[in-house]
Amino acid sequence: MPNCTPPTSTRGASVIPQPATMATSDSVFVLDASCAISASHDAEPAGALLAQRLRTACGLPAPVTTTPGASIDIRIDSALAAEHYAVSVGTDGVVVRAGDAAGALHGAQTLLQLLPPDVHRSAPIGRTAWTLPCVEIVDGPRMRWRGVMLDVARHFFAPREIRRLIDLLAMHKLNVFHLHLTDDQGWRVQIDKHPALTEIGGWRPRSQVGHRTAGVFDARPHGGFYSRDDLREIVAYAELRGVLVVPEVDLPGHVGAAVAAYPELGIPGRAPAEVPGGWGISSHVLNMRESTVAFCCDVLDELVDIFPSEVIGIGSDECPTEPWQNDPESVARAAELGLGSVAELQGWFVSRLEAHLAGLGRRAMGWEEVLDGPPSRVDTLVTVWRGSRAVARAAEAGHDVVSAADTSVYLDYRQSDGADEPIPIGTIVDADTVLAFDPMPDGLTDEAAQHVLGGQANLWTENVDDPRMVDFYAFPRVCALAEALWRGPGDPDEFAPRLDAHLERLRAAGVEFRPSEGPAPWQRRPDAQGSPKSLAQRQAELNRLIDTGHTPITME
Template structure:
């Protein structure tokens, strides 16, 4: 009996060690749909050639970026040509296949050559991300590493995403972040095969996008007199003016950069709530043209909101026209969340409008507001997204719902045959604590571990197959009330965003949290070369995450 137990235990240990060894060779994140390990390895040497099956400008750019990365990290300069792939080559092979789709790829690594097969450039891009993750982690080094054996383990991969929408959000209204960091954030989105950057550009605490027709949005709305310091309940402020915004040229620069990484940017322009930064410069769009409305310095929800006047709709149409000229993606996010109805209830104009339009309450008045905006966006050939509050009072005909207050909003939208993106706070809000709050820098609250984020299943079980197809994806949200510096955004976002990337890409029957964590441990070395300050990174201790105590003033 003891001998049998010993044999079984030894077998388990050997199997575990073998699995870990295999994981070390094939630590791809997110996990591919199919990966067959094979014998041998491909050597990345000075005689490497990158070969395009046929000339394509976008695929050539991908080959050029791969060549540049290999030159920077391995010190080799592969040639790029068009034709047939041969020995010592990475071959970009275009093929039409039902298994591929727009974002799918095949990757075959043999001792002789590497073949990436895809239908479209974005498929080649994702295949290239997997190839890079099969190489030594040093491939992500910004300088040449000469002590590494540049090998790729042999394998065959068939891969494509589970969901068409795989997003990561960033709030720049509460705290503003420079273009250089936004680009780095997009790099991380792309590396992990997410395809959407949700850019939250306006808030009560700051308007961050230049609008030529309404200069006071940035002249006044982008600046606040001070910022909350420390915890919300402390009611302390730093006494320091704070501001920043992106020029339209900077927006175009970021959009072009994202396009090169096959990332679509969805801009968010909040309405009718979370609009105090608008009312600072244009108070006539709110309850009274005579009211002084400062840019908010406190976090939270405020009664000052946009009113459904014709002047307001003209203003918003003008703003959205400029926004749509900057962002070519199909979606425009209009917020629609956390809009208090107090001022509307107290307004003679609003009450008369409700009677005239046959609206039974202020929730239906908000629906009227959102429908007006939806009609305009649809007429421009775009699609509107809003937070799940846009369901209240009746859902606008063409709206896509982003479900954040749990999953109910997404379920309701899908049952009404509207597309939904799942981002429930308990799983997808990356501003929540990820470890014991006593050991962490200040955060807004909540508790979402890496394991909990990874456990999320976006498609609710209660939906029929026809309804379930309206769940188009999943997104991680990063609200920045307490994130003053880019490094704190990185600390809170990663690696939990990587877990959500696998939720969005990998079929649920392929997921395993222990396997994910093993691959992640190896992946962290890549993130170190990329100088990412993820939770647990060696560089965590270099930064001051807390608000400087000497500047905090009691109010």
């Protein structure tokens, strides 16, 4: 290890998420044109990431070698656990040790945060001094799954915007990007065997403006989709940054776009004439014919060919049963299958997709509604959105589970009770609320607790219609999410000064985050109506959904 002034305090250094242990001194390591990077096998992506930043923003040559002993030396150390790392900065150099490739990337991200914020710019701006504080860090995450979900079905975001968001997730040591690819309002993944999914289902002629209760629509077509190669590029780009891309197609509800493209998939006579542009829970569900199951298995086959993720999302949330109850064919199908009611058709359908994925060497990921009705396969990963009751239910049943609690980490929810919040919906989810997020419910047995992999924030995009607003809704709440999942629920007073320093990094990276004093004038939406709720109102709604198991139709 390089020699360094004995650790004293954390003065002069601010990192998000906060490392497990960190101590700095007044000494520094100076980066100049002689600085080189050595990266051992499996640490090469970390060396490349660090070199790219030093070249782009600092104008330094930053050559990378696999020969140990360069002034910045990144190496794998099997004594450290997965994703863990240690950093030692002395006046004569830097050593990063990591348990694996992911840990090496985390160490590189920490070094970048210890440099001046301008290291996150896209070109040099004339700064001549680049220094790292002498520091001793030992660090590793609390949670294995630290994710963000982006809904690209309600509003489409180009591949370059997806890659930019992945960069920002990696900057915060978040390691899962959950890509919600399909919904009523759009189908965004190219499926070669069924091209109309994107040819027809990939665009809609109009979109609702604001909350559905206002009944206001624009007349502007909206659309777009990702080719298979677009998605392969996104997957490879994310992998180089330590981020796993988990795809999701939502079935058997939320399928308006698919049924508009292929009416034979839906309830007879109920297919929409066009891809829906309204928000809410629609009556468009899949029929339960064998041909429809085979169609969905075709889709899964192509997803597996594109995405290496062990888990493949199949949705399974918010599927109303009334369309089946009112359809003679569906009623007859439930009887033919020996089911107790048409409501059990969803569990039967989910089990078919689970089995198909298992045959492909993968496993399903579904929203918590997969727990309703007949038991789901125990290897199905459950993503919970209605709170800790459902997390405990899934974990105690032996499922791996990820918490995405509605009232804690829904990033489309309003960030204050101010009148200038754009299209305010839901309860208040500000940075302090996210910072307090804990995926682990109280009272779990040790065995059940092992199944709680972590958590993620969900950014649904009904009201997020351009990349600038993705920035507004995501940041700085994603910073608080990273802190909570890496280290545990935080103290707002301790976090605030570190966040203030971190915002300078985001500003240098070009992120249009929500200012602490409230939305900037151009971030407001006085033209669009919201639907705010109190925490008590929303919690009562969630409890009712859990207790009744009934999904109401809210959109036609």
